[in-house]
Amino acid sequence: MEDQALINLETMISQEYSNIAGIVVRKNDQLIYERYWNGCTKTSTLHIYSVTKSILSMLIGIAFDKGYLMDINQPVLDFFPEYTVKKKEKTIQHVTLSNMLTMTAPYTYKIGPYLKYFTSEDWVTFSLNLLGGKKAIGEFFYAPLIGLDILSGILMKVTHTSVREFAQEHLFSPLAITVKNSIYFQSKQEQLAFNKARDISGWAVDPKGVNAAGWGLTLSARDMAKLGQLYLNGGIWNGKQIISKAWIEESTKEHSRWDKMKLRYGYLWWLDVGEKNSFAAMGDGGNVIYVQPDKKIVISIMGFFKPNAKDSIDLIATHIRPLFDAIEI
Template sequence: MSTLRIRRICGAISLALATAAPLFAQASDLPTASPESVGVDSRPLVQLSQMIRKENLDVRSFLVVKDGKLIYERYSKGLTRNHNYELYSITKNVTALAAGVLVDEGKSKLDEKVAPILARVRPDLEKALADKQAIELWHVLSMSTGLFYDFKPTDDPIYYGAPDRLKLAAETTPKVAPGTAFDYTDVNPILASATLGADAGMPLQDFAEARLFKPMGMTHYAWERADERGLVSSGWGLRLRAVDMAKLGQLVLTGGRWEGRQIVSQAWVRTMTAPTSAPWYGYYWWINDIVATEPETHAMGFKGQFIVVLPERNAVVVMTSMLPIEGGLRESQNVLAIRRMVNDYVLPALDNQAHAKPTPASRKALTRELELASQHQGRAGAPADPTDTPKL
């Protein structure tokens, strides 16, 4: 028997266990179940995977959680559950959850002035922060600080190798009054990281580990790309497994509760996912921009990373990928792709309860398709950076 055939058989066994045998799930991970056991028709999910292969899309993981159970777990390129991924702007969404814990504990306030806090921890930046005294934490979290930063240079230092990102952010120029306009700029998550870290009395990544990652049983996580002063950005650099991304979606879905423990308050989850500076944007969470026909909130990362929360379906959808970035912030090709996948495949699977009957044929079809998917390579639709390589 060939080595490739052995690998495929082993892959099929592991995929079958992941989709149909809760007994084998790690204790710290979501319980697994077959789609039909929770009233989901697996056929549209098989069709989704077939479409991804047919169009040769570089979709590295695609997960569906229903009623708190992981019912669909698709990986490509030989990847496994324990690989983690650079999440890009989903780092912001985790930051918003950490901010909620700090607000709940009274360590942060949405109306606190950011500049005085930063000047206390960085007296050398007091002069640069002088024209930013009106900026409050809620402006930072809602992308409405009114600050301008020139992102035109190639290999912009704010992303690549800046020795002091906070200095770059502090020296930006106010363009409009805070709170008057939505402007998606990655200056804001730098201010967020520094401010929330100061409020927490520790680096933000350490606070998130202690209050989010460990209590939720996450593993293989890393918050990378800190500058020379040790400051991580709240806008990129976080690496999580797809299954841990799903846990974050489940946390939002359940109003901040995880396995009976209130990680962040229900009040904060409502506030975080309500419109602020734009009808489709809360505190780093997007609103009804993937599904327009029912309540939905989601996290979105550059090149095609998504956590989509569907409250009316009690469901969460996760994708990591390398899909095209052309088209603009809300209409990029990867956004159009996740809209299509959720609306044309996932929602029909969730809706079609009358046909959600487990049969040997349906189980065989799903297992076979996941086996084929596991070896699919896909064609990257976006330029790859070293950080885009999945890691164990």
């Protein structure tokens, strides 16, 4: 790689992607590039927003591998026998784990009631109360925040531990990743500060201790790249099978499609983003774990939230990946 090409890339990122905090590139299972901006370093941990969803997919896969879950088509209400279904509400009874993972579960809202959600004492019940309605099961409906906490609730039910603790034992620790704390927000100001922080290690929880499923996890750019590498390696890390290859293959093949955006979806993973045969975890702020198996490349980007932030996938496909394709490892 010519030094000038790299200088041009970094200059362009500084000028046009001012919210980006870090980029890590791995190729052929080796870290070959990392660069940080906005006062961040390799140890900085930022809120990765909806990238959290794909981490949750990993944990659901581990739960299946270990026998905590048995049937992808099991109705979600099976896990909440204490929940009282509203009168005349029948759709919710047929929503399955698969529907939750593929964003094909229906909800009664068009625009999420976010203020009520964030101030709720119980995000799982809040989500269950909005599940169902008149929309058909099987139609793609992307739930940005509200809804997926049902999956966190299910993981807690079957593993008898918190999602963060389950993740730390079975996913993070084998990869030398640490997510230290459960993070409770006492005010809107605390949550806003969390979104801007560079050094908080944790995962947001509701007052009942349930970790957010669609947001709320902090990781470093190196951490994200490791998780992408794990999937590229077929679930193996340092010779140990962390997640089954079968789950990885199943979760990164098409199960649903967002026709309006022309995007394919697996189990909480976006498919064919930027180019064919790739898959990615994507979140606000341009946070991305991008995996291109054909090129043996993993690229992670971490960034701070910025309204209308420029597309990190376009940055990867147009500028970053082509630059590193030429490197022989």
